[in-house]
Amino acid sequence: MPLNWFYHSPVVFIGSALLALQQLSGINDVFYFSSTVFKSAGVPSDVANMSVGVVNLSGSIIAMILMDKLGRKGLLLGSFMGMAMSMGMQAVAGSSLVSGSSVVLLSVGGVLLFVLSFAMGVGPVTGLLLSEIFPSRIRAKAMAICMAVDWLGPLILYTVLASFCLVGFLFVRKNVVETKGKTLQEIERALLPSAELIY
Known part of the structure; x- marks a missing residue:
């Protein structure tokens, strides 16, 4: 029996949009520029890299523990909101509204909060959610489409x-x-x- 892709298109759209939003959230940019942010705050690069790594690992462990307690949607909502707040912190740090040590706290704190928020939801939950929302008869093809969106x-x-x-x-x-x-x-x-x- 041929698959009705039009019938399944809403769920494929949701999966593709989640992976696109995961990439467009700015995680790669945050990882790339984290060393620069820490360096401008006077933190050595090895300490910066270690801090980001520890926060990333901690967030992933927390996500593993909370995934079945809070649910996938709850973690995703909290994750996106945490990332938005951390970008807000970065925006304030880059403006003329604050100065001195406040800039350092907001910029470094913003990076760490972003990484933690991503690792607690958008990072690990998205892939798991995709495998759960697709019906078994279209899972392989739908996952291929979504992963193509992710890589593209x-x-x-x-x-x-x-x-x-x-x-x-x-x-x-x-x-x-x-x-x-x-x-x-x-x-x-x-x-x-x-x-x-x-x-």
């Missing part, structure tokens, strides 16, 4: 960004006039042909 994260991200660039191109082509070598009156006439000039 940069492709999707850059495609979205390229799309915005194309929108920008079309917007400028349609709405922006050339101002080089033109007077203000000529520019206004080009932008507002029916408007009455007041010059």
Whole structure:
């Protein structure tokens, strides 16, 4: 009996979206820039790497313990909220709202909270959830589609960004006039042909 992919498309969409959100959450960037953040706070790189590793491992162990007690959805919700809060901490640390030791606490704390939040939910729970939400008759193919989304994260991200660039191109082509070598009156006439000039 052939599979009805249209019938199963909502669950495949959920799985694909979860893996895309996992990658787009910024975890790779946080890992990549964590050493820089710690270094700017005066923390040696080996201590920084060890701290991130210990927090990551601790979060994974906590997730293992709480997964069956709190449920997958609860851990995912808490994880995404924790990551959002940690990015908020980073944003405040990078602004002019705080200074001195507060910047160090917010930036280093933000990195560690992000890693902990990711490790407690979005990291380990997503893969487990996928294996549970797909019916057995489509599990292999659906997992393949979702994993393709996961591995093509940069492709999707850059495609979205390229799309915005194309929108920008079309917007400028349609709405922006050339101002080089033109007077203000000529520019206004080009932008507002029916408007009455007041010059």
